Amino acid sequence: xxxxxxxxxxxxxxxxxxxxxxxxxxxxxxxxxxxxxxxxxxxxxxxxxxxxxxxxxxxxxxxxxxxxxxxxxxxxxxxxxxxxxxxxxxxxxxxxxxxxxxxxxxxxxxxxxxxxxxxxxxxxxxxxxxxxxxxxxxxxxxxxxxxxxxxxx
Numbered sequence: 001x002x003x004x005x006x007x008x009x010x011x012x013x014x015x016x017x018x019x020x021x022x023x024x025x026x027x028x029x030x031x032x033x034x035x036x037x038x039x040x041x042x043x044x045x046x047x048x049x050x051x052x053x054x055x056x057x058x059x060x061x062x063x064x065x066x067x068x069x070x071x072x073x074x075x076x077x078x079x080x081x082x083x084x085x086x087x088x089x090x091x092x093x094x095x096x097x098x099x100x101x102x103x104x105x106x107x108x109x110x111x112x113x114x115x116x117x118x119x120x121x122x123x124x125x126x127x128x129x130x131x132x133x134x135x136x137x138x139x140x141x142x143x144x145x146x147x148x149x150x151x152x153x
Contacts, residue, residue, distance in 0.1 A: 055089035058102060058122045065126055071139065079140035082147055083129070091122040103129030 052060070059080060066076045086104040087093035094100045100108025101118070102125045111118035114128035137143040137153070147153040 054091075054122075058089045058091060058126070061123050062126045062130075065123075065130055066140070069130065069134070075140045078144040079130075079133075082140060082144045082153065085147065091120070091125055101125040101129075103132060105129070105132070 062079060062083075063076055066079060083089055083102055086099075087102050089102055091102050093102070093104065094108065095104070097106060098108060099106040101111060102122060103111075105111045105125075105128065108118070111125055111128040114131070115121060115124035118124045118128065133140055133143045133153075137146060143153045
């Protein structure tokens with residue numbers, strides 16, 4: 001989509017969202033005459049939502065859920081490392097052992113407690129995984145430490 005160049009008197013405002021794309025609005029800084037309404041030109045592109053990989057979208061979901069639990073950014077980084085090892089954030093990752101999903105629940109059907117859509121919904125899997133980590137290890141960093149020393153969590 002081609003966008004006409006802005007006049008020198010225009011101010012450009014960018015609002016970016018990881019999930020809904022990027023919107024650029026050009027609004028004239030001053031109207032030529034007081035009776036003339038300010039015109040607004042909007043060019044919308046859906047850049048970020050379509051360019052994020054499935055794993056990146058899953059990490060965005062997890063970041064929100066980690067923050068909602070009151071855990072720090074450090075805990076989120078530990079979670080990213082942990083689940084990179086387990087599944088590379090693939091919500092359809094499965095192993096012959098029966099482990100499944102982002103957190104590699106063993107058996108995978110344990111995640112039913114978080115929702116009926118546990119096989120296909122990354123948010124359900126992340127919810128279950130965070131509950132599991134909280135109950136068993138307290139924090140993602142402690143779970144990562146256990147995983148590093150024993151090879152599993």
